[in-house]
Amino acid sequence: MKKLFFFALIITTLSACSSSTVETSVESAPIQNKVSLTDAQFKNANIELGKIENRTLSTVLKLNGKIDVPPQNMVSVSMPLGGFLKSTSLLPGMHVKKGDIIATMEDQQYILLQQEYLTAKTKLTFLDNEYRRQKELNLSKASSDKVFQQSEMDYKSQKIVVSALAEKLRLINIHPENLDESTLSRSVNLYSSIDGFVSKVNVNIGKYVNPSDILFELINPEDIHLNLKVFEKDLNKLSIGQTLMAYNNNQPNKKHPCVIILISQDLSADRSAEVHCHFEDYDKTLLPGMYMNANIEINSTAAAAISDEAIVSHDGKDFVFVCTSKNNFEMIEIQKGSTENNFTEITGASGREVAQLKIVVKGAYSLLMQLKNTSEE
DSSP states (O other): OHHHHHHHHHHHHHHHHHHHHHHHHTOOOOOOSEEEOOHHHHHHTTOEEEOOEEEEEEEEEEEEEEEEOOGGGEEEEOOTTOEEEEEOOOOTTOEEOTTOEEEEEEOHHHHHHHHHHHHHHHHHHHHHHHHHHHHHHHHTTSSOHHHHHHHHHHHHHHHHHHHHHHHHHHHTTOOGGGOOTTSOOSEEEEEOOSSEEEEEEOOOTTOEEOTTOOOEEEEOGGGOEEEEEEEHHHHTTOOTTOEEEEEETTEEEEEEEEEEEEEOOOOOTTSEEEEEEEESSOOTTOOTTOEEEEEEEEEEEEEEEEEGGGOEEETTEEEEEEEEETTEEEEEEEEEEEEETTEEEEEHHHHHHTTTSOEEEESHHHHHHHHHHHHHO
């Protein structure tokens, strides 16, 4: 037993020493900042030299949001008196035109309403004649004023009843002027009030719906707009009439020009506001609810800039290579500013340090690889 313990102790000690050795060996030396190339290496690296340029760069504000539709272009279809859905052929995504029949409803209360209207209309004819008769009698003092006034009140009250029932009929798309005892129907049609497409179908045939239930939702996409979310700190950078370029993640290279038409003055709980933008060109591939990104140029300034290809990154820092002599280069740290059209601003003291130097504008990553290989040797 003691022997086993002794051997275990030896193995543990050797393992600890081995781990210490491995940890020590993986410590890497810091990368050098100078590199020299032979004429052959210089040619193979395709290195090109250039200088910092004075360019006009714009600061770009990046935002995100989604495509929205104004309330006047969205229609929720309901049945004001309720009823059973008799028929419909609508499916989500289907195109509809204004005036198309989108559903047929059926209910016995439609019959009762038509009956009440026709009965009230017949009674109105009788009361109209009675009112005229009493008016003539009252002029000749053949009837009392009280009888005439009662006749007048009955006639006018019945006119109100008939008008109210006529409006109820119009609510369910029945034209009272075309209604008589031969045209009574237990079914009524629902019509599309816009040109657009169906976004939602919430019912099925045979289902009873209440007046508050939404049967269908229709959208006219021709006036879609972009609803962007902008935080409080960036609101003062935007103005109505400002232009921007929008795109989605599926087609980032396809840009959609937009114009800001409204900036909300109300901040949400996360200190952001809504900015509404209008698309300059309507694109049918853009659908309500689709998430979008947007770039807004908020100002343009003259800046000392260099090609993005000249800048390399290492250990979280940015560098450029300057040519110190033939085939000899030195890596210098820089601070980046705004970026536009593949050019990046060099800010602070680093911009003054390299302003007049010859900078590697092509082949910089080849030099970085050469530096890393030299440091590992």
